[in-house]
Amino acid sequence: MKKTSKNNDFLNDVRSDLSPKVYEVVxxxxxxxxxxxxxxxIKIDYLLDYTSRCLKAKDKREARESIxxxxxxxxxILKEGFSIDYIVYLYEGIRKKVK
Structure with missing residues (x-):
């Protein structure tokens, strides 16, 4: 049976905190x-969000560490053979802003 937020507590807990595309990956x-x-x-999504906030606050050192x-x-995750193209896309977009 396919797991969804209706029959899985973990998915139900995280669904409201994630964008639809990130939730789809999860x-x-x-x-x-x-x-x-x-x-x-989920941790990567948080780190990317945190990196963006660091960049807005001009905290380049913390942004570099979190990225x-x-x-x-x-x-x-990629080493395990799973496709997370959208997460990589988000990462690349934010990484370009970190110098």
Whole structure:
């Protein structure tokens, strides 16, 4: 049976906090029985959001550190063979702003 926010507590808890595209990535990972990687996607989403806030606050050092932590998590998911194109797209867009 396919897992959704209606029959899975984890998905129900995170659905309101994520954009629809990020939620779709999380949903796909949960349905592949990789809730551990889904949790990493949520952490990546937070790190990317945090990096953006650091850039707006002109805190370049903190932005660099958080984007590096996001990259490590992205690489771990890609190493497992899962497609997270949208997350990589978000990462690349924010990384270009970090100098």
């Amino acid at each position: 949903l796909n990972l949960v349905n592949e029985d990789r809730e551990d990687l889904a949790k990493d996607v 590096e932590r996001a990259k490590i998590r992205i690489d771990n």
